[in-house]
Amino acid sequence: MRPNIIKVGFLRGGLEIKQFMRQRESVVFTLLFPVMLLFIFGSIFKGDLAPGVTFSQYFVAGMIASGLVNTGFQQLAIMIPIERDFGTLKRLRGTPVSPISYFIGKSILVFVAMIVQVGALMGFGAALFGLDLPNTTERWLRFAWLILLGSICSTILGIAFSAVPKNGRGASAVVSPIVIILQFFSGVFFVFSTLPQWMQQFAALFPLKWLTQGMRSVFLPESFATQEVARSWEIPQIAIILLIWTVLGTVLALKTFKWSDK
């Protein structure tokens, strides 16, 4: 009987987390980098965007959303080509393990890293910049599914994109600019509604814009929704767009995933 694919996926997740925790640099970088950015931006922009909405409040929403993209998409699109170079994937290919189990393992790693990262950001933000945490159960629930769906979507797109870089050395140069441009276009560093319209429309094609908007709906007061481009948080649209990208990413990942460089 074939070992259960999901169970093996969870075992892989445990192993990935163990390996991640033992690489001190990656732990520190993943956890500290967003906190550092929050510190820098929070120190530069002190004003309020709207009554009761500090820039830090707005920025934390963007940082959590872009954290999902950094920890999932960016990290995996760089790490998987390196694993290919090291022969990790070639060895796995020689075993009966399913690519699905490998994908599940990566999703678990990203999800757990995200939870720790979000905890650090919120704790730091609340302690230093007077960040208001979500105040209703509804918002916490929305926050939870956004993190979960966002992690899975970002992970699967990172796996799909990992077929693009030729090798581990060049991966960062291919992947990082895409992420940074998307961050600017999606309203992570600036208020989205103030961006040029073409930028907004371009960003609306990709998940980061929607994740950022979803996080604003968690962290900003209900009244701020009227300042969105669509005059609303568009929660159902967010869920639909993330689901579409997740399905698209899964199809792509299964089709293009390369265990080794032939």
Add this chain to the structure above:
Amino acid sequence: MVNESAIFVRGLKKTYTSKANGSKDAVAGIDLDVKSGEIFAILGPNGAGKTTTVEILEGYRDRDGGEVKVLGQDPAKLGNDSWAWRNRIGIVLQSTNDSQDLSVAETVKHFANYYSNPRDPESVIRDVGLDEKRDARINTLSGGQRRRLDVALGIIGNPEILFLDEPTTGFDPEARRAFWELIRNLRDEGTTILLTTHYLDEAEALADRVAVIVDGKIVEVSTPENLGGRNTAKARISWYENGAKQEIESDFPAAEVTKLVAKFGGEVPELTVIRPSLEDIYLKMIGQL
């Protein structure tokens, strides 16, 4: 199971094309029959096509021609059942550098989860001689220990066929001997082993049969004892006489020596009788002598 072909290959071809060199036949029509339960060595110089051949058998590479069956299945056409086939084979690749931050035991135990009928991880760790290193991180292992771990991961699934690609490159002599013993034990437990090596002594010490491969073609398949007609080759007898070294070749060296003893009335000056060594024969085969 005995005497059934575990690996069956006819007319295997693989061509690589590169801008610099045009197209080159890495494998130029190879036939192989590896019987169940034997250690079969593919011996040849670097670049002869050993790894390409083995990686086609392992399902890593596509081929350009010929017929391949491993455990009755074509590795290029596995489809949805590929896991079941991979469940029955074990692969030790040429060099890997993965899982640096895990311990030996963590890694071996984890890989056991991939297979439907794995060996006991603790006994596998013991069998490959990594008992004392079971809790050591992989990045602290020596080259030889690392290779033993590779073998542990290759056999953890209790495979019917084990592929070993140049398993002892970089080993010290003692580690090689211990490694050979491990491989023999696996054979004695019924595992079919296909091994590539460029070490002649390794093929001689381990293999039941050897295929010598040069420039993508098989030059000969034989037992190590009979390779290149070594068992029937003429012996070379040399001695010192009339101020010079004398030499003859003969199928009956004892008779020749008896004649020489009679001629010299006792000791023959500087007498030697030699048969060609496996190395002489091998070097002749690969065109180096």
